[in-house]
Amino acid sequence: MSVKQKHDELAALLQGAGVRPTRQRLALAAWLFDGHDKHVTAEQVHDAALKMRAHVSLATVYNTLNNFTTAGLLRQVVIDGGQIYFDTNTGDHYHIFDEEGGYLTDIPAASVPIARLPKLPQGKSLSRIDVVLRVRTSS
Amino acid sequence: MSVKQKHDELAALLQGAGVRPTRQRLALAAWLFDGHDKHVTAEQVHDAALKMRAHVSLATVYNTLNNFTTAGLLRQVVIDGGQIYFDTNTGDHYHIFDEEGGYLTDIPAASVPIARLPKLPQGKSLSRIDVVLRVRTSS
DNA sequence: ACATCCATTAGAATAGTTCTAAATTACCGC
DNA sequence: GCGGTAATTTAGAACTATTCTAATGGATGT
Numbered sequence: 501m502s503v504k505q506k507h508d509e510l511a512a513l514l515q516g517a518g519v520r521p522t523r524q525r526l527a528l529a530a531w532l533f534d535g536h537d538k539h540v541t542a543e544q545v546h547d548a549a550l551k552m553r554a555h556v557s558l559a560t561v562y563n564t565l566n567n568f569t570t571a572g573l574l575r576q577v578v579i580d581g582g583q584i585y586f587d588t589n590t591g592d593h594y595h596i597f598d599e600e601g602g603y604l605t606d607i608p609a610a611s612v613p614i615a616r617l618p619k620l621p622q623g624k625s626l627s628r629i630d631v632v633l634r635v636r637t638s639s
Numbered sequence: 640m641s642v643k644q645k646h647d648e649l650a651a652l653l654q655g656a657g658v659r660p661t662r663q664r665l666a667l668a669a670w671l672f673d674g675h676d677k678h679v680t681a682e683q684v685h686d687a688a689l690k691m692r693a694h695v696s697l698a699t700v701y702n703t704l705n706n707f708t709t710a711g712l713l714r715q716v717v718i719d720g721g722q723i724y725f726d727t728n729t730g731d732h733y734h735i736f737d738e739e740g741g742y743l744t745d746i747p748a749a750s751v752p753i754a755r756l757p758k759l760p761q762g763k764s765l766s767r768i769d770v771v772l773r774v775r776t777s778s
Numbered sequence: 779a780c781a782t783c784c785a786t787t788a789g790a791a792t793a794g795t796t797c798t799a800a801a802t803t804a805c806c807g808c
Numbered sequence: 809g810c811g812g813t814a815a816t817t818t819a820g821a822a823c824t825a826t827t828c829t830a831a832t833g834g835a836t837g838t
Contacts, residue, residue: 576720578718581715581722581723582720583720596757598760605760607757611755611756611757613753613754614754615753615754616750616751617772618735618747618751620735620774621735621774623776623777624776625774625775625776625778626772626773627738627774627775629771630771630773631768631769632768632769633756633765633768634768634769635763635764635765635766636763636764637764638762638764
C-alpha cells in the first residue's frame with residue numbers, strides 16, 4: 501500500500517469516528533493502529549512519536565488518547581493505579597496481567613466463559629465486565 | 640466486650656500478621672476491622688482517624704495501609720486510576736463498580752462462576768482473578 | 779480567501795502517593 | 809524496670825501521572 505493510501509485510510513478511520521484528522525492525530529494513529537494490538541501508556545506513545553520525529557507534545561498525546569477513547573477507537577485499562585494503559589483492541593476481550601513484568605496480554609472473552617451473573621442493584625444495568633487474570637512465575 | 644478486650648484482640652490480629660501493634664496502627668485497625676466490610680481510600684481513612692481524634696499523619700495512614708496489605712489484612716482494588724481502594728474483605732470475592740457513584744460493592748466469587756480458563760503463558764501460574772462488573776443506571 | 783471554531787502547545791497546576799531525615803516509640807535482654 | 813537497638817511516626821519535600829490554562833496555530837465550510 502502506498503503512503504498516500506495509508507494516510508487516506510487513517511483519515512477515514514478518524515473521520516468515521518467523528519475525530520478531525522490533524523497531523524498529530526494521524527501520526528499517532530499510524531503507530532497505534534498498525535495492525536498489532538497494543539497496551540500502551542501515554543509516555544510510551546510520546547516516545548514513539550519522538551522516534552518517528554513527529555513533534556507531538558505530551559499534552560497532545562494525552563488529549564489524543566482521550567479523544568480516541570471517547571470516540572471508541574481505544575479502551576482504557578487500569579491495573580495497578582499509577583498509570584493508565586490504552587488498549588488498541590476495543591473488541592470483547594479480557595486480560596492477563598504479568599505481575600512481575602508489568603505487562604498485559606489479551607485473551608478472548610470466550611476463553612473465560614461466565615455461566616451466570618448475580619442480580620444487579622435496583623435500576624442498574626451492566627455496562628461492561630472486566631476480567632484480569634493475574635499471573636506470576638510458577639513456584 | 641470491654642475496651643481492653645477489643646484492644647487485645649486487635650493487637651493479637653496485628654501480631655498474628657507480623658505487624659507491630661503501635662498506637663496508630665491499632666487506632667486505624669479498630670476502625671477498619673469493625674466487622675463491616677469497607678472499600679476505602681487513604682484519604683477516607685485519614686478523615687476517619689481525625690474524627691476519632693487519633694492523631695495519625697497521612698504518611699502513616701499510607702504506611703499502615705501498605706503494611707496491612709502486605710501482611711494480608713487488606714487487599715488493594717484499583718478501578719479507575721486516580722486512587723487506590725483498600726478492601727477489608729480479603730476473602731474470595733469480586734466487585735460491582737457503580738460508574739456514576741464511583742463506589743464498590745462485594746459479590747461472592749461463586750456468584751460469577753467461571754467454567755474454564757485459558758492456557759496461561761509458559762511457566763506462569765495464576766495468582767488471582769479480578770472480576771469487576773461495571774454498572775450504570777438503566778436507560 | 780475569510781471567518782470561525784477546534785486543536786496544539788508549553789508550562790503551570792493538581793492529585794495521589796512515596797521519600798527523607800529527624801524525633802519518637804516498641805521490643806528484647808538483663 | 810532500664811537501656812540499647814531497631815522499627816515507626818512525622819512534617820514536609822519530592823515525585824509521577826495527568827489535567828488545566830491561555831495563547832498560538834491549523835482545519836473546515838462558504
